[in-house]
Amino acid sequence: MIDGLVGFLSEESPNGYSLVVGTDSEMSTDTSFITAIVLHRHGRGARYYWAAMRKPRFATLRERIWQEAIFSISVAKSIVEELMKREVEGKRVHIHVDIGENGPTKSLIQEITGYVRGNGFDVFIKPEAYAASAVADRLV
Numbered sequence: 001m002i003d004g005l006v007g008f009l010s011e012e013s014p015n016g017y018s019l020v021v022g023t024d025s026e027m028s029t030d031t032s033f034i035t036a037i038v039l040h041r042h043g044r045g046a047r048y049y050w051a052a053m054r055k056p057r058f059a060t061l062r063e064r065i066w067q068e069a070i071f072s073i074s075v076a077k078s079i080v081e082e083l084m085k086r087e088v089e090g091k092r093v094h095i096h097v098d099i100g101e102n103g104p105t106k107s108l109i110q111e112i113t114g115y116v117r118g119n120g121f122d123v124f125i126k127p128e129a130y131a132a133s134a135v136a137d138r139l140v
Helices: 001-011 061-085 106-118 130-140
Strands: 017-027 031-041 046-056 094-098 122-126
Touching: 001 017, 001 031, 001 046, 017 061, 017 106, 031 122, 031 130, 046 061, 046 094, 046 106, 046 130, 061 106, 094 130, 106 122
Parallel strands: 017 094, 094 122
Antiparallel strands: 017 031, 031 046
């Protein structure tokens, strides 16, 4: 995946890139998590990678949303570390969190976005959080 990201990042794009990580989950007998890594070449398409994980069922929505944020941050940190090893600079990773102003996740916005920012990442929520609410959601 890192080789693919580095190759895609090395191609010229006059409008720039966004490197985004977002996680979504779904509960049944256990909880399925999908983390999407999206490299969006502005105005010229995108490429995405994904990772799946299963965990035991979470008791509350709050715990599940927190776990989504933790997975996204963990993956983003790994990507940043690998890009630094390969001396790929200037590529800021954004975190998309599947929370928004409408619905039951509204009460989590301040604490989750604060946590993500505290880990050094820019954070976006719905409706701008397409990596979590569209890409990962489609795969979960």
